[in-house]
Amino acid sequence: MLxxxxxxxxxxxxxxxxxxxxxxxxxxVRLLPGDPLSAIGGDHVTDAQVAQARAxxxxxxPLFAQFLLYVRRVVTGDxxxxxxxxxxxxxxxxxxxxxxxxxxxxxxxxxVGLAVPLAFASALRRGRATDLAIRAGAQVxxxxxxxxIGLVLLTVFSAHLRWFPVGxxxxxxxxxxxxxxxxxxxxxxxLAAVLMRSLRAAIVDVLGAEYVDFARAKGLPTRxxxxxHVLRNALISTLALLGxxxxxLLGGAVITESVFAIPGVGRLMIESxxxxxxxxIQGLTLSLAVTVSLAFLVTDLIQASLDPRVAR
Amino acid sequence: MTMRPxxxxxxxxSTCLGASLAGAAxxxxxTRGGIMTYGRYxxxxxxxxxxxxxxxxxxxxxxxxxTLLLPTDDGKGVQPGLASAYAVAADGKSITLTLRDGxxxxxxxxxxxxxxxxxxxxxxxxxxxxxxxxxxxIGSVDVKDPKTVVLTLKHPDPAIVAxxxxxxxxxxxxxxxxxxxxxxxxxxxxxxxxxxxxxGPFAFASWSRGQTMKxxxxxxxxxxxxxxxxxxxxxxxxxxxxxxxxxxxxKVQSGELDGAEFVPFSRVEELKADPKLDMALFPSTKVAYGxxxxxxxxxxxxxxxxxxxxxxxxxNVAADKDAIIAIVTHGVGTPMSSFMSSATPLHAxxxxxxxxxxxxxxxxxxxxxxxxxxxxxxxxxxxNVDEIGIATALQQMWADLGVTLEIQQVDNATLTARxxxxxxxxxxxxxxxxxxxxxxxxxYFGYYPNIQAQxxxxxxxxxxxxxxxxxxxxxxxxxxxxxxRMQAIYRDGPTLPLYExxxxxxxxxxxxxxxxxxxxxxxxxxxxxxx
Numbered sequence: 001m002l003x004x005x006x007x008x009x010x011x012x013x014x015x016x017x018x019x020x021x022x023x024x025x026x027x028x029v030r031l032l033p034g035d036p037l038s039a040i041g042g043d044h045v046t047d048a049q050v051a052q053a054r055a056x057x058x059x060x061x062p063l064f065a066q067f068l069l070y071v072r073r074v075v076t077g078d079x080x081x082x083x084x085x086x087x088x089x090x091x092x093x094x095x096x097x098x099x100x101x102x103x104x105x106x107x108x109x110x111x112v113g114l115a116v117p118l119a120f121a122s123a124l125r126r127g128r129a130t131d132l133a134i135r136a137g138a139q140v141x142x143x144x145x146x147x148x149i150g151l152v153l154l155t156v157f158s159a160h161l162r163w164f165p166v167g168x169x170x171x172x173x174x175x176x177x178x179x180x181x182x183x184x185x186x187x188x189x190x191l192a193a194v195l196m197r198s199l200r201a202a203i204v205d206v207l208g209a210e211y212v213d214f215a216r217a218k219g220l221p222t223r224x225x226x227x228x229h230v231l232r233n234a235l236i237s238t239l240a241l242l243g244x245x246x247x248x249l250l251g252g253a254v255i256t257e258s259v260f261a262i263p264g265v266g267r268l269m270i271e272s273x274x275x276x277x278x279x280x281i282q283g284l285t286l287s288l289a290v291t292v293s294l295a296f297l298v299t300d301l302i303q304a305s306l307d308p309r310v311a312r
Numbered sequence: 313m314t315m316r317p318x319x320x321x322x323x324x325x326s327t328c329l330g331a332s333l334a335g336a337a338x339x340x341x342x343t344r345g346g347i348m349t350y351g352r353y354x355x356x357x358x359x360x361x362x363x364x365x366x367x368x369x370x371x372x373x374x375x376x377x378x379t380l381l382l383p384t385d386d387g388k389g390v391q392p393g394l395a396s397a398y399a400v401a402a403d404g405k406s407i408t409l410t411l412r413d414g415x416x417x418x419x420x421x422x423x424x425x426x427x428x429x430x431x432x433x434x435x436x437x438x439x440x441x442x443x444x445x446x447x448x449x450i451g452s453v454d455v456k457d458p459k460t461v462v463l464t465l466k467h468p469d470p471a472i473v474a475x476x477x478x479x480x481x482x483x484x485x486x487x488x489x490x491x492x493x494x495x496x497x498x499x500x501x502x503x504x505x506x507x508x509x510x511x512g513p514f515a516f517a518s519w520s521r522g523q524t525m526k527x528x529x530x531x532x533x534x535x536x537x538x539x540x541x542x543x544x545x546x547x548x549x550x551x552x553x554x555x556x557x558x559x560x561x562x563k564v565q566s567g568e569l570d571g572a573e574f575v576p577f578s579r580v581e582e583l584k585a586d587p588k589l590d591m592a593l594f595p596s597t598k599v600a601y602g603x604x605x606x607x608x609x610x611x612x613x614x615x616x617x618x619x620x621x622x623x624x625x626x627x628n629v630a631a632d633k634d635a636i637i638a639i640v641t642h643g644v645g646t647p648m649s650s651f652m653s654s655a656t657p658l659h660a661x662x663x664x665x666x667x668x669x670x671x672x673x674x675x676x677x678x679x680x681x682x683x684x685x686x687x688x689x690x691x692x693x694x695x696n697v698d699e700i701g702i703a704t705a706l707q708q709m710w711a712d713l714g715v716t717l718e719i720q721q722v723d724n725a726t727l728t729a730r731x732x733x734x735x736x737x738x739x740x741x742x743x744x745x746x747x748x749x750x751x752x753x754x755x756y757f758g759y760y761p762n763i764q765a766q767x768x769x770x771x772x773x774x775x776x777x778x779x780x781x782x783x784x785x786x787x788x789x790x791x792x793x794x795x796x797r798m799q800a801i802y803r804d805g806p807t808l809p810l811y812e813x814x815x816x817x818x819x820x821x822x823x824x825x826x827x828x829x830x831x832x833x834x835x836x837x838x839x840x841x842x843x
Contacts, residue, residue, distance in 0.1 A: 033725065033730065043732065044756050046762065084357055154559065159565065167562075168554075259558075261553060261554040261559055261560075263523035274723055
């Protein structure tokens with residue numbers, strides 16, 4: 001059972017991280033060459049027009065004054081308004097975060113769904129043909145670029161076999177899950193390869209532990225030994241890997257979202273950086289930081305519930 | 313005393329003004345109904361005709377907002393739009409526009425002279441957006457009667473008639489915009505742009521950003537089709553945003569889309585061979601070029617060899633344009649014969665501008681005192697296959713002159729910032745006209761007081777004087793002569809003209825009448841789907 005103190009401590013640990021990200025993002029975006037007005041106005045607007053627009057968006061104010069205004073807004077829940085597309089950042093994040101979250105969730109489900117049985121099959125048949133084949137497959141999954149896996153899946157399953165649509169997001173939950181299956185598989189394959197290798201090593205390790213020998217000696221059925229003792233203990237190290245992997249999944253989503261035309265935050269982030277859309281970059285980074293911090297929190301809490309020593 | 317005619321130009325009325333579109337759709341063979349799905353490489357940003365400034369908006373706005381006059385299909389002239397006729401006064405200082413009978417916004421409310429005045433006044437306000445330069449000559453807009461609007465000009469302006477067909481002069485519903493929430497007119501316009509009500513052939517239906525935008529037929533549109541009934545033929549258009557080229561084309565090939573824009577040149581031949589598809593190459597005003605910084609000193613303080621016109625000429629004749637066209641555009645492009653595209657009005661020039669001549673290039677370098685060559689960097693847009701291809705080809709072509717070209721890939725905002733600050737030696741870029749008049753490209757490319765001739769620092773008093781004179785010259789022959797002289801002077805200018813290229817659009821064979829005009833506007837009003 002998790003103590004309330006541990007949960008509170010973990011939640012409070014998120015605060016300095018988020019403050020750090022808030023400050024660093026604000027500074028970093030302004031260190032990039034160019035600004036939103038030069039990015040959207042392009043080469044052809046006059047200096048007077050750029051100066052006029054800069055003043056309209058408050059970008060001619062001292063940096064510290066801009067920062068104070070930004071912090072004041074964030075504290076009151078206002079992430080500002082996009083300079084490029086002229087809508088509130090909250091509304092953009094609200095539109096674009098769900099597709100990425102659904103995609104990431106499905107990718108994790110596929111990744112874990114593939115990794116667990118394959119890791120068991122590989123570990124239990126260590127050194128045999130099955131093990132070698134699974135490990136070779138994992139190696140291929142790790143070394144193939146995500147965009148390439150995506151294009152291959154699109155060409156085979158969408159263009160030729162017509163089992164799935166060629167990209168897009170669909171309408172309604174069922175249609176969306178159908179649209180997102182191939183991109184989730186693309187990300188899930190890479191994720192499965194990472195998780196499988198870690199989980200296989202952990203299972204091999206746990207299989208040699210004394211408490212497993214003891215369980216066998218007690219005459220427990222193999223299924224119970226594998227699920228209750230081996231998987232539970234092997235998962236602890238793999239779960240520690242899953243938290244950061246969710247972060248990298250969001251990174252991988254940038255490419256996957258472009259290839260599969262999914263209107264998610266990965267694409268929004270890239271578009272915002274290219275357009276130097278400061279409010280969107282800041283708001284999106286903060287939202288993603290909260291999301292990833294929550295993913296860490298959840299995996300830590302699960303880990304702690306599986307192994308109470310973690311919470312100490 | 314001889315009476316001068318009251319009006320210099322009178323555009324005839326016509327009750328059947330959809331002639332060009334009707335022709336495109338094929339008289340008698342047109343099919344009505346259906347939703348056309350079209351793949352775009354990027355989503356729109358903002359659907360306000362005055363405050364927007366990107367091609368992703370500009371090129372589709374004409375479907376939502378009609379202008380008083382419309383560009384012709386060849387992009388070189390104008391035809392009646394919401395105004396059924398216009399007349400320019402003999403002294404060129406006023407234009408009288410007659411509004412068409414029975415015109416309505418997509419919500420069924422009438423388009424009034426007050427809406428026209430309000431829209432033009434907003435479009436020409438120097439505090440609104442970046443396109444007000446098009447209406448710079450307008451001194452006042454007055455409603456003479458419910459059917460007549462008079463523009464009084466500060467000075468004669470040969471480009472203002474073409475200007476009235478540009479998207480920023482789209483007619484908007486004054487009352488609906490003003491009724492939107494917001495403290496300022498800008499705020500109201502931004503709110504209105506989320507769910508616009510327009511005067512164009514299509515009405516806005518919905519928009520999932522980054523995914524789809526749905527337009528539906530404007531039931532109140534005025535323009536007749538080939539069958540005599542009002543356009544558009546389609547029930548609607550759905551845009552799907554598909555940034556990846558391969559995915560966008562795959563969707564057309566698999567039949568999920570009716571068409572897609574921005575086909576990479578490398579895929580054109582393959583798609584031409586597909587019997588189910590129509591690989592269209594629409595004539596455009598698009599030109600690809602390099603811009604040199606011609607200031608005597610670079611931002612770093614170093615001497616700049618590119619300030620020497622002979623060096624620029626040497627680099628121009630050392631660049632084999634035909635080879636670049638073959639390598640980069642896979643033969644789709646054509647050589648330039650002026651700094652303006654051949655589709656731009658008053659273009660003058662024949663043959664390839666600076667045809668390849670390696671011997672002449674070496675002689676010019678020797679004359680300039682750079683026989684042993686020199687090195688400089690070129691800025692290219694990161695990840696842009698065409699620009700990287702051009703830069704790599706130039707790198708090899710100029711190596712024979714002892715010129716070492718260093719390719720620097722940067723993102724668009726960085727490139728723009730460095731370009732605007734004059735912190736560059738050379739950059740690559742593209743241009744398309746937005747107006748059926750050469751003044752836009754001439755003012756950006758050569759007229760120093762605007763943006764220092766594309767931020768190059770090139771300042772030619774003769775070019776500047778000719779340009780200023782051409783901005784008030786109403787005699788077409790004299791203006792054409794001024795432009796011919798400007799184009800001749802520009803041969804000593806700051807650019808490396810490379811090639812013209814069409815707009816590559818792939819369509820299903822069942823699509824008829826879709827048009828992308830040389831100015832870039834995607835015209836869906838004459839499109840139909842064969843059943």
